Amino acid sequence: MKIAIFAGDGIGPEVIAQARRVLEALSLPGLTLFEGDVGAAAYRRHGHPLPPETLEMARAADAVLFGAVGDFSCDDLPRELRPEQAILGLRSELGLFANLRPAAGFPGLEHLSSLKPEVARSIDLLVVRELNGDVYFGDKGERGSAGGREGWDMMSYNEAEVRRIAHAGFRAAMGRGKKLTSVDKANVLETSRIWRETVIEVAQEYPEVELDHMYVDNAAMQLVKSPGQFDTIVTGNLFGDILSDQASACVGSIGLLASASLGERQTDYGTFGLYEPIHGSAPDIAGQGKANPVAAVLSLAMLLRHSLGREEDAVRIERAVEAILADGVLGGDLGGSASTQEVGDAIVRKIV
Amino acid sequence: MKIAIFAGDGIGPEVIAQARRVLEALSLPGLTLFEGDVGAAAYRRHGHPLPPETLEMARAADAVLFGAVGDFSCDDLPRELRPEQAILGLRSELGLFANLRPAAGFPGLEHLSSLKPEVARSIDLLVVRELNGDVYFGDKGERGSAGGREGWDMMSYNEAEVRRIAHAGFRAAMGRGKKLTSVDKANVLETSRIWRETVIEVAQEYPEVELDHMYVDNAAMQLVKSPGQFDTIVTGNLFGDILSDQASACVGSIGLLASASLGERQTDYGTFGLYEPIHGSAPDIAGQGKANPVAAVLSLAMLLRHSLGREEDAVRIERAVEAILADGVLGGDLGGSASTQEVGDAIVRKIV
Ligand SMILES: CC(C)[C@H](C(=O)O)[C@@H](O)C(=O)O
Ligand SMILES: CC(C)[C@H](C(=O)O)[C@@H](O)C(=O)O
Numbered sequence: 001m002k003i004a005i006f007a008g009d010g011i012g013p014e015v016i017a018q019a020r021r022v023l024e025a026l027s028l029p030g031l032t033l034f035e036g037d038v039g040a041a042a043y044r045r046h047g048h049p050l051p052p053e054t055l056e057m058a059r060a061a062d063a064v065l066f067g068a069v070g071d072f073s074c075d076d077l078p079r080e081l082r083p084e085q086a087i088l089g090l091r092s093e094l095g096l097f098a099n100l101r102p103a104a105g106f107p108g109l110e111h112l113s114s115l116k117p118e119v120a121r122s123i124d125l126l127v128v129r130e131l132n133g134d135v136y137f138g139d140k141g142e143r144g145s146a147g148g149r150e151g152w153d154m155m156s157y158n159e160a161e162v163r164r165i166a167h168a169g170f171r172a173a174m175g176r177g178k179k180l181t182s183v184d185k186a187n188v189l190e191t192s193r194i195w196r197e198t199v200i201e202v203a204q205e206y207p208e209v210e211l212d213h214m215y216v217d218n219a220a221m222q223l224v225k226s227p228g229q230f231d232t233i234v235t236g237n238l239f240g241d242i243l244s245d246q247a248s249a250c251v252g253s254i255g256l257l258a259s260a261s262l263g264e265r266q267t268d269y270g271t272f273g274l275y276e277p278i279h280g281s282a283p284d285i286a287g288q289g290k291a292n293p294v295a296a297v298l299s300l301a302m303l304l305r306h307s308l309g310r311e312e313d314a315v316r317i318e319r320a321v322e323a324i325l326a327d328g329v330l331g332g333d334l335g336g337s338a339s340t341q342e343v344g345d346a347i348v349r350k351i352v
Numbered sequence: 353m354k355i356a357i358f359a360g361d362g363i364g365p366e367v368i369a370q371a372r373r374v375l376e377a378l379s380l381p382g383l384t385l386f387e388g389d390v391g392a393a394a395y396r397r398h399g400h401p402l403p404p405e406t407l408e409m410a411r412a413a414d415a416v417l418f419g420a421v422g423d424f425s426c427d428d429l430p431r432e433l434r435p436e437q438a439i440l441g442l443r444s445e446l447g448l449f450a451n452l453r454p455a456a457g458f459p460g461l462e463h464l465s466s467l468k469p470e471v472a473r474s475i476d477l478l479v480v481r482e483l484n485g486d487v488y489f490g491d492k493g494e495r496g497s498a499g500g501r502e503g504w505d506m507m508s509y510n511e512a513e514v515r516r517i518a519h520a521g522f523r524a525a526m527g528r529g530k531k532l533t534s535v536d537k538a539n540v541l542e543t544s545r546i547w548r549e550t551v552i553e554v555a556q557e558y559p560e561v562e563l564d565h566m567y568v569d570n571a572a573m574q575l576v577k578s579p580g581q582f583d584t585i586v587t588g589n590l591f592g593d594i595l596s597d598q599a600s601a602c603v604g605s606i607g608l609l610a611s612a613s614l615g616e617r618q619t620d621y622g623t624f625g626l627y628e629p630i631h632g633s634a635p636d637i638a639g640q641g642k643a644n645p646v647a648a649v650l651s652l653a654m655l656l657r658h659s660l661g662r663e664e665d666a667v668r669i670e671r672a673v674e675a676i677l678a679d680g681v682l683g684g685d686l687g688g689s690a691s692t693q694e695v696g697d698a699i700v701r702k703i704v
Contacts, residue, residue, distance in 0.1 A: 147512030160499030
C-alpha cells in the first residue's frame with residue numbers, strides 16, 4: 001500500500017503531520033509513505049506548483065493525502081503558476097472526477113454554527129461534486145470586443161461526463177438515505193439541460209433512490225432555510241464549489257470537515273483518490289500551532305475507507321475523533337484551547 | 353407618469369392587486385396605468401410568454417411593476433416558450449442591467465430566519481447583480497462530442513459591461529456604508545479576471561469606497577457565517593442569482609423582500625426600471641388569499657423612488673409597512689394569519 005503525502009502550504013504541513021502520526025499509530029503492515037511538494041512550496045523549490053515528480057509520485061500511489069495550497073506570496077503570479085493550479089492539475093491529470101464532501105454537525109458542537117442549534121443539528125448531507133469538467137476546464141481566454149477586452153470561458157458537459165458523476169451520486173445516495181437532489185440551472189443553461197436529461201436517464205438504474213431536481217439559486221436558499229431536507233446532492237463543478245462551501249459553513253466547524261476526490265482507477269484495495277481537509281491553507285494562522293488537525297485526520301479516515309479498503313481502521317479513527325471532541329479536546333476554532341499537537345496527541349492516545 | 357403593470361402568474365395577480373390599491377391610495381396626479389400579459393398567462397392567451405404588445409407597453413412606460421411568472425402547466429414547454437423567458441426577455445430587451453436586491457431583516461422578525469437572532473439582526477446588505485450578460489446571454493447550444501451529446505454555454509464579460517455595473521455598485525455603496533465587495537472566481541475564470549481588473553480600475557473614481565474582492569465560494573460561506581460583514585456586493589449575473597437568493601434566505605422573510613432592475617434610459621422623473629418581489633409565483637398557494645403582498649408593495653416603493661423620483665411617497669409606503677408589521681399584521685408566512693387582502697387593507701389604512 002502506497003500513500004503519497006503532499007502537505008503543501010500554510011497550515012497544511014502542521015495538520016498533515018498529525019494525520020501522519022495517527023496513521024503511524026495504526027501500524028498498518030506493508031505501508032509505504034512518499035512525500036511530494038505542491039503549491040507555493042513547490043513553486044519556490046521547483047518553479048512550478050505541481051512539478052512532474054509530484055505528479056509521478058501520485059500516479060504511482062494508491063492514494064494521496066493532501067494538506068492545502070495557497071500563500072499570499074503568490075498573489076501576483078500569473079494564474080498558471082499559482083498554488084491553486086496544483087490541486088486543479090492533480091484533479092484533471094489523475095482523473096479525479098468525483099468530489100465527496102460530507103457536511104454533518106458533531107453532536108454538542110451545534111452552537112458553533114451561525115444557524116439555530118436545531119437547524120444546525122438537522123444537517124447530515126453529502127455533496128457529490130463533479131471535478132473534471134464544466135467551466136473550470138473548458139477553453140478560455142481573452143479577446144477583443146466592441147466593449148473592449150473580453151474574458152470568456154466555455155461551460156459544457158457531455159452525456160458521458162454527466163453519466164459517471166450521476167452514477168457516483170446515486171451510489172452514494174444508496175449508501176445513505178436514498179434521496180438524491182440534482183442541482184442545475186436548466187431554466188437558463190444548455191449545459192444544465194443535458195445534465196438534467198442524463199441524470200434522469202441514469203436514475204432508471206436506481207429505482208430505490210428518490211430523485212429530485214433543484215435550480216442552483218433555490219438550492220442556495222434551501223441550504224440556509226432547511227438544510228435538513230437534503231440527503232445527497234449531486235452537481236457540477238462550479239455549482240458544487242459554491243454549494244459545498246456553503247454547506248460547510250452551515251455546519252459551522254469547518255476545521256472538522258474532510259473531503260475525498262475519487263477517480264476511476266481501481267487499486268488493489270479500492271478506488272484511487274485524493275483526500276484533503278476543506279479548510280484550506282489559512283496562511284494567517286500558519287506556524288502558530290493553532291490549526292485544527294481533525295479535518296486532516298478525518299481525511300485520512302476517508303482515504304483508508306475508499307482507497308485502501310480498510311473500513312475498520314477508518315471507523316477507529318472516526319471513533320477516536322468523536323471521543324476527543326466529547327472529552328472537550330477542542331482547538332481555538334471550536335472555542336477550546338488545545339494546540340495542533342495536543343489534539344493530535346489526544347487522538348493518537350485513543351487509537352492505541 | 354406611466355406605469356406598466358405585469359401581474360403574471362401564480363400569486364403575482366393577488367399581490368400586485370394590493371400594490372395597486374396602495375398606489376391608488378397615494379392619489380398621485382397625472383399617473384396612467386397600463387396592464388400587460390406576461391408568463392404562462394400570456395402564453396395561454398397569445399402563444400408567447402412575452403408578447404410584442406407587452407414589450408411595447410414596457411418601452412412606452414416610465415417603469416414596470418412586475419408580479420411573478422411560472423406555472424406547473426408550462427414544465428414541458430421548450431425553453432423559449434417557458435414563463436421565465438418573459439423576465440429574461442424584459443431584462444435584455446429593455447437593457448435592465450443592474451439588479452438591486454436589498455436584504456435586511458425587519459426588527460422583531462429575526463426569529464423567522466434559520467440563523468441565530470443576533471446573526472439575522474446583523475444583516476443589512478445590498479446585492480447589485482449584473483443582469484444583461486454572463487453565461488445567461490452568451491451563445492449556447494447542443495453539439496456532438498466523443499462523450500455523446502454535449503450542452504454548452506459561453507460565459508463572458510467585456511470591460512464596458514463590467515464598467516457600467518461596477519459604477520452601479522460603487523454608486524450604491526456611496527449611498528450606504530461605503531464598503532463594496534466584488535465577488536468573482538478569478539482563480540479559475542478568465543471572465544472573472546477581466547471583471548476584477550475592470551472593477552479595480554473603476555474604483556479609482558470612488559476613493560471613499562473601501563473595495564475588496566472575494567471568491568464566490570468564500571462569499572457563499574461568509575454569507576452564512578457572518579452576513580453582517582457585508583454592506584454592498586457587486587457581482588455577475590450567475591453568481592448574483594445564487595448569492596442574492598442565499599442572502600434573502602438568510603433574512604428569513606422572503607415575503608418581505610423587493611427588487612429593482614434598472615436600465616440606462618432616463619425618464620422625465622428618474623431611471624427606467626422594472627420592480628418585482630423576489631418570492632416568485634408560488635403556484636402551490638395561488639388563489640388562496642394566503643400570499644404576502646408586502647414584497648410587491650415594497651417593490652412599488654422602490655419604483656416610486658428610482659423611476660418616478662417620488663422619494664417621499666416611497667418613504668410613506670415603507671413607513672406604512674413597518675407600522676403594520678410592528679402592529680402584528682402578519683401573513684401566514686410570517687407566523688400570523690392575515691390574508692393578502694387584510695395585509696393590503698392595513699397598509700392602505702396607514703397611508704391614508
Ligand atoms: C482553489 C480553487 C481553484 C478550488 C476550486 O474552485 O475548485 C477550491 O475552491 C476548492 O473547492 O477546492
Ligand atoms: C427565473 C430565472 C431565469 C431567474 C434568473 O435566474 O435570473 C430568477 O431566478 C431570478 O433570479 O430572477
